[in-house]
Amino acid sequence: MKTKLYKNNGMMIAGITLRDPVEFESNNMALHACENLENVLENRKKLAAFLNCDLENFVCAKQTHSANFHRVMIGDKGRGSDRLETAIPDTDALYTFEPNLLLCSFNADCVPVIFYHEGTGAVGVVHSGWQGTVKEITLKVFKHLIQAEDCDPSGFHVQICPALSQEKFEVDEDVYVKFKDLGYADAFMYYNERTNKYHIDNQLTVKKQCMLAGIPEAQITIDRTCTYISEDGFSYRQDKHAGRHLCFIMKKSR
Structure with missing residues (x-):
């Protein structure tokens, strides 16, 4: 099973599953975008075994491209792990202070974010497609953690995971305007006169949203793998029937 780990030590394990043609549905991890439920459950069970945990340790949300986030408590253990009906509704970011809960985010082009906080031990995942980005979900999550959960911004470490590259993320003027209205995204956009599209x-x-929350730039890492170009990537833009990566982090009990 193809999986990229960004962190694996005595404190936590974090990473992302990759597209793998030898697995069921090429290692698709999403119940909401699959051909067969049992195939996805089998893939998730393999991931659980690889991570040395059980499927019931997974915590999943029903992602809606919102700016909603949820503090995961021990009572949330297993939500969405084996069926959609129990997933945390209308939520695109999860965080917790509890150990042995695998926080999950599903992606195919959207930007997945994994983070942990040195001081408090908080860990979390964010799903930020373009709609989530213009709603500033990442900034809102970090502002909440700083203001409501007493997390010093200098204690955060952030991993931004594979997503659709700027080259492949072309949009019409309506989406461009939404990004421009943020007031800080101009440097991250260009116009292609030949195609009349914005990238x-x-x-x-x-x-930038992480930095606006006060997180030091040196503590933010980006995996520039493009989900459209890479053979390891699921891309909804390339294939509307694409599966999904599972981006995850789990704090280990000491």
Whole structure:
């Protein structure tokens, strides 16, 4: 099973699953975008075994391109792990202070964010497609953690995971205007006169939102793998029937 790990130590494990032709549905991890439920569950069980946990440790949300986030408590353990009906509704970011809960985010071109906080031990995932970015979900999550959960911004470490590259993320003027209205995304966009399209770097816009929250730039890392170009990537823009990566982080009990 193809999986890229960004962190694997005594404190936490974090990474993203990759497209893998030898697995069921090429290692699709999403129940909301699959051909067969059992195939996805089998893939998730393989991931659980690889991560040395159980499927019931997974916590999943029903993502809606919102700016909504949820603090995951121990009672949320297993939500959305084996069926959509129990997933946390209308939510695109999860964070927790609890150990042994695998926070999950599903992506195919959208920007996935993984983070942890040195001081408080908070960990989390954010799903930021272009709609989530213009709603500033990442900025709102970090502002909440700083203001309501007493997280010092200098303690955050952020991993921005594979997403659609600026080259492949072309949009019409209506989307361009939404990014321009943010007031800080101009440097991450260009206009292609030949195609009459705008190209946006969603990853760099999300990075800017992290920095606006006060997170030091040196503590933000970007994986520039393009989900459209890479053979390891699921791309909804390339294939409307594409599966989904699972972006995850789990704090380990000491």
